[in-house]
Amino acid sequence: MKKPLKISLIVVGIAAVIFVGVMLSYRFIKSMDVIENAEINQAATGNHVLLATQGxxxxxxxxxxxxxxxxxxxxxxxxxxxxxxxxxxADDYDKVVLFTTVQSNDIPENVSAFMNANKNKSIHIAVTADSGRWDNKPKDIDAISEAS
Structure with a gap:
């Protein structure tokens, strides 16, 4: 193999490794924490609301x-x-509220799957986004914010 080709392949390889490292670092830094479950007014006799969120x-x-x-x-x-x-x-709750973040230009896959599996249920969704971009936005969004 010729020396200029070898050098070019090494440079491209190093650039690819740096790119992947930066992308993974960005994803890790921007990822949400996992929160602990909590119950408020567990003995209440009124509506039962599910609030699913991220940390x-x-x-x-x-x-x-x-x-x-x-x-x-x-x-x-x-x-x-x-x-x-x-x-x-979802049928165990009177209301469902999803408070999630747009990451990599979409909401997390499991949140989308939950919404799709419960299309007949009234689900309220509030979304936060760093970039303000969301290409695959569902029709019925109650709120969106750029604070995340």
Whole structure:
């Protein structure tokens, strides 16, 4: 193999490794934390609401405010991480709220799968995005924010 071709292949290889490393680092840095399950007003006799979310500074502060606002109300609120949606039966809840993030230009696959599996259920969705871009946006979105 000729020396210029060998050098070119090495340079392209190094560039590819750097690119993949940067992309994986970006994905890791931007990924959401997994939250602990929580119950608010578990003995309430009113509506039972599922709130599926992810962990981030912004979302954690929103959940803290939700907990304060709902304390003592006649509404049972179950808070879970979106990664656990595959274990949820939407029919067990009067309302379902998904509070998720657009990552890599779409919401997480398991959130989309949950929405598709429960099209007959009234699901309210609030979405946050770093970039403000979301190419595959579903029709019925209740809110979108660029804070994530």
């Amino acid at each position: 981030s500074k912004f979302k954690d502060s929103v959940m803290d405010q939700v907990k304060k606002d709902m304390e003592g109300k006649n509404v049972h609120v179950s808070i879970i991480d979106t990664t656990k949606l595959d274990k949820v039966k």
